[in-house]
Amino acid sequence: MAAKQSATNIALFRNLPQSSLDTLNRALIWRKFRSGDEIIGRQSETRDVFFVVEGCVRVVLYSVLGREITLDDIVAGGYFGELAAIDGEPRSACVMAAENTVVASLSADSFRTVATENPDVAFAVMQRLATVVRTASGRILDLSTLGANNRVHGEILRLARLSDCDDSGKPMIKPIPVHGDIASRVSTTRETVARVMSELARQNIVQREKNHLLVLDMPQLEAMVEDVRG
Amino acid sequence: MAAKQSATNIALFRNLPQSSLDTLNRALIWRKFRSGDEIIGRQSETRDVFFVVEGCVRVVLYSVLGREITLDDIVAGGYFGELAAIDGEPRSACVMAAENTVVASLSADSFRTVATENPDVAFAVMQRLATVVRTASGRILDLSTLGANNRVHGEILRLARLSDCDDSGKPMIKPIPVHGDIASRVSTTRETVARVMSELARQNIVQREKNHLLVLDMPQLEAMVEDVRG
DNA sequence: GTGACCAAGTGATTGCGGTCACATCATTTT
DNA sequence: AAAATGATGTGACCGCAATCACTTGGTCAC
Numbered sequence: 001m002a003a004k005q006s007a008t009n010i011a012l013f014r015n016l017p018q019s020s021l022d023t024l025n026r027a028l029i030w031r032k033f034r035s036g037d038e039i040i041g042r043q044s045e046t047r048d049v050f051f052v053v054e055g056c057v058r059v060v061l062y063s064v065l066g067r068e069i070t071l072d073d074i075v076a077g078g079y080f081g082e083l084a085a086i087d088g089e090p091r092s093a094c095v096m097a098a099e100n101t102v103v104a105s106l107s108a109d110s111f112r113t114v115a116t117e118n119p120d121v122a123f124a125v126m127q128r129l130a131t132v133v134r135t136a137s138g139r140i141l142d143l144s145t146l147g148a149n150n151r152v153h154g155e156i157l158r159l160a161r162l163s164d165c166d167d168s169g170k171p172m173i174k175p176i177p178v179h180g181d182i183a184s185r186v187s188t189t190r191e192t193v194a195r196v197m198s199e200l201a202r203q204n205i206v207q208r209e210k211n212h213l214l215v216l217d218m219p220q221l222e223a224m225v226e227d228v229r230g
Numbered sequence: 231m232a233a234k235q236s237a238t239n240i241a242l243f244r245n246l247p248q249s250s251l252d253t254l255n256r257a258l259i260w261r262k263f264r265s266g267d268e269i270i271g272r273q274s275e276t277r278d279v280f281f282v283v284e285g286c287v288r289v290v291l292y293s294v295l296g297r298e299i300t301l302d303d304i305v306a307g308g309y310f311g312e313l314a315a316i317d318g319e320p321r322s323a324c325v326m327a328a329e330n331t332v333v334a335s336l337s338a339d340s341f342r343t344v345a346t347e348n349p350d351v352a353f354a355v356m357q358r359l360a361t362v363v364r365t366a367s368g369r370i371l372d373l374s375t376l377g378a379n380n381r382v383h384g385e386i387l388r389l390a391r392l393s394d395c396d397d398s399g400k401p402m403i404k405p406i407p408v409h410g411d412i413a414s415r416v417s418t419t420r421e422t423v424a425r426v427m428s429e430l431a432r433q434n435i436v437q438r439e440k441n442h443l444l445v446l447d448m449p450q451l452e453a454m455v456e457d458v459r460g
Numbered sequence: 461g462t463g464a465c466c467a468a469g470t471g472a473t474t475g476c477g478g479t480c481a482c483a484t485c486a487t488t489t490t
Numbered sequence: 491a492a493a494a495t496g497a498t499g500t501g502a503c504c505g506c507a508a509t510c511a512c513t514t515g516g517t518c519a520c
Contacts, residue, residue: 061371061374082360083360086356086357092363115353123346126352126355126356133362137322140370141293141299178497189478189479191500192478194499409469419507428469463518463519465516467514474507476507477504478503478505478506479503481500481501481502482499483501485497486496486498487494489493490491
């Protein structure tokens with residue numbers, strides 16, 4: 001099941017010529033992390049870029065008082081740590097393995113070389129950064145204009161859209177994320193998420209099953225996010 | 231006073247060879263906007279990139295109910311509109327001239343070519359995007375962990391650090407931004423900004439003069455931002 | 461000057477949602 | 491099975507800041 005430790009297994013480098021792949025293979029360092037392990041810590045002085053080849057990692061910020069703010073989850077095929085490699089500034093966030101994970105790391109210099117001298121790679125990196133910017137802007141908009149309840153609605157909607165549907169065509173969120181994780185993604189508290197979920201279940205908009213969450217009424221949920229405030 | 235309409239006046243392209251500059255000069259379209267004019271509207275379908283050569287523009291988001299959220303101000307030497315040019319998605323924000331402004335626009339294709347085939351330009355674009363990502367992350371952190379009052383404190387601190395100092399070495403913010411603009415940058419209301427400013431003046435931390443704002447006690451202001459919540 | 465207009469200051473009110481405090485339920489551990 | 495651990499569900503409380511409603515002050519046009 002373990003992927004071969006070769007640059008060809010890194011999506012960003014898929015179309016590079018063999019000579020570049022050879023160079024990369026000499027520069028890449030492969031590592032495994034167990035779920036929960038810290039991959040980049042708060043005061044890390046490294047500038048390496050990490051490619052997720054297997055598993056999933058979570059990018060989080062910590063407030064002064066230790067509250068955790070989830071920025072993003074990155075699954076196989078993605079990478080992280082590129083900001084520090086690009087601008088030389090310190091790490092802006094912590095990254096931990098959300099599952100058992102295999103990553104390949106590349107020094108900032110090697111990354112910079114491969115990412116600027118191959119137009120396709122350069123463009124892919126820019127596209128990735130553009131996506132991150134859009135996601136962040138969307139979140140700023142949400143935080144600025146929606147109340148906590150609506151942000152939870154929005155997050156459930158987002159999860160539903162990413163999910164497969166069950167036999168009856170209803171989105172099935174599986175596994176159900178723990179409330180604390182949702183709270184951390186939309187900057188609210190565990191309790192608020194629980195209250196919103198209860199309310200949604202009471203209105204038959206969602207239905208909690210053993211190990212998955214059914215969204216029964218997507219249109220209604222969509223309407224709720226648009227709701228209120230300004 | 232008007233800059234010559236040549237690609238050599240666009241910071242991103244400064245070090246390009248003459249042949250590339252010639253190509254760019256044929257592709258660039260120069261335009262002037264008066265303060266307040268809309269440069270990119272909400273439902274614009276264009277994908278052009280705009281280079282600010284003179285003046286200053288403001289990037290804003292609007293909530294459904296019309297509330298305005300300022301994302302960034304871009305002064306001469308900067309550019310905007312690159313997200314849509316890079317990923318082909320619709321515009322994510324509106325841009326308006328904050329002063330009388332001269333911009334040069336470039337089609338998405340031309341931008342993509344110049345930005346991927348010149349390693350230095352590619353890297354500069356990545357650095358710019360990285361800065362945007364860091365700024366956005368910082369704002370998400372602020373919105374998630376600070377109260378409205380503290381965000382105002384933080385904004386005044388930010389302005390103070392960008393400002394020159396007066397004879398006595400105190401930062402002098404000039405001109406004083408209107409309260410509504412500050413509110414829009416930190417996602418609060420005009421009234422809250424006014425209350426915070428009053429309170430800071432009462433504590434002799436800032437002092438409002440005719441057309442500038444003196445920050446008398448930077449250490450105290452810094453301490454206030456770190457304060458409270460989590 | 462006198463309006464007109466916009467920015468700024470401030471009180472009163474109110475509701476959202478964070479916090480605390482438990483009770484319950486589910487899963488592992490031993 | 492009992493105990494431990496962690497996720498959930500909910501009630502009570504209450505503080506921050508958004509909202510509403512003015513007043514005051516500054517600047518411009520004419």
